[in-house]
Amino acid sequence: MSARDEHLATRQTAGLFDFSFMGSYEFHGTTELEPRQSRRLAEIEPGRIAYTLLLNDDGSVFNDATVWNMGDDRWWVFSGRPSDVLWFGGAVRDRSGEHAILALQGPQSGRILARLIGADAVRALRYFHFRQHDRMLIGRLGYSGELGYELIVPRADEAKLRALFSDVPTCSFPAANSLRIEAGYVLFDREIDGRANPRELGLERLAPGRKFEATRKLVGLEFEEGHASSELPAARVTSQCDSPTLKKGIALAFGPADVRPGDFVRADNDYLARVTALPFYDPERRRPRATPLV
Numbered sequence: 001m002s003a004r005d006e007h008l009a010t011r012q013t014a015g016l017f018d019f020s021f022m023g024s025y026e027f028h029g030t031t032e033l034e035p036r037q038s039r040r041l042a043e044i045e046p047g048r049i050a051y052t053l054l055l056n057d058d059g060s061v062f063n064d065a066t067v068w069n070m071g072d073d074r075w076w077v078f079s080g081r082p083s084d085v086l087w088f089g090g091a092v093r094d095r096s097g098e099h100a101i102l103a104l105q106g107p108q109s110g111r112i113l114a115r116l117i118g119a120d121a122v123r124a125l126r127y128f129h130f131r132q133h134d135r136m137l138i139g140r141l142g143y144s145g146e147l148g149y150e151l152i153v154p155r156a157d158e159a160k161l162r163a164l165f166s167d168v169p170t171c172s173f174p175a176a177n178s179l180r181i182e183a184g185y186v187l188f189d190r191e192i193d194g195r196a197n198p199r200e201l202g203l204e205r206l207a208p209g210r211k212f213e214a215t216r217k218l219v220g221l222e223f224e225e226g227h228a229s230s231e232l233p234a235a236r237v238t239s240q241c242d243s244p245t246l247k248k249g250i251a252l253a254f255g256p257a258d259v260r261p262g263d264f265v266r267a268d269n270d271y272l273a274r275v276t277a278l279p280f281y282d283p284e285r286r287r288p289r290a291t292p293l294v
């Protein structure tokens with residue numbers, strides 16, 4: 001399958017993504033973890049997952065991550081780079097590479113998962129919560145903008161798990177990338193460039209109690225025909241794709257802090273683009289929260 005076909009399969013039915021490259025870290029207690037990320041850990045109950053930001057001392061975002069409260073004052077953190085263990089320092093146990101991390105994404109993912117854990121368990125698992133099933137952790141979340149689950153198993157169990165989903169297309173990073181752009185999700189080394197702060201990324205809600213100044217902001221762009229006038233405000237593209245769902249060229253970009261949806265800007269190489277609200281796809285973000293079995 002092409003990346004476009006993988007993308008559309010995920011939007012229409014389901015796709016399986018291999019995220020085993022991610023960094024995995026284990027903390028005992030919150031003393032070392034709390035100051036290294038932006039969420040209030042006391043508000044995260046056992047069995048819950050929180051999307052969080054890893055912040056530098058100046059408030060810029062080093063990376064994003066998810067924090068899993070495993071109970072008994074034990075926490076797991078997943079980020080997109082195994083090298084982030086160096087940023088955490090000596091307070092963390094590095095679990096990177098010990099597990100296979102497979103993401104089952106798409107509107108039929110709940111029905112497919114029910115074949116493995118049963119319909120009642122699928123119905124009971126809420127968005128940004130997780131449960132244990134034998135040796136597998138199942139978290140309801142994902143990077144596609146669809147209903148989805150992340151399945152975490154010891155490496156020894158990976159082949160068996162993959163065999164259970166042999167009828168689900170295995171999807172590539174280019175498909176994951178175009179899905180996340182449509183969904184307006186940021187990526188390290190792209191939107192998370194080591195300089196942007198939470199407000200500039202539109203993620204200030206993840207850093208409660210802190211204030212940030214914004215000289216720019218992350219916006220969506222839809223490309224137009226022709227070239228832009230040099231008098232238009234400039235926008236620096238961070239990620240772009242030809243959207244299989246919207247059938248147009250779209251991008252994430254940093255523009256001036258005062259631009260609004262509907263404004264025209266001058267993108268890279270003087271391309272004309274129109275600012276649009278994020279996300280491009282499913283503006284109310286209803287699909288990830290949808291009833292998993294209908």
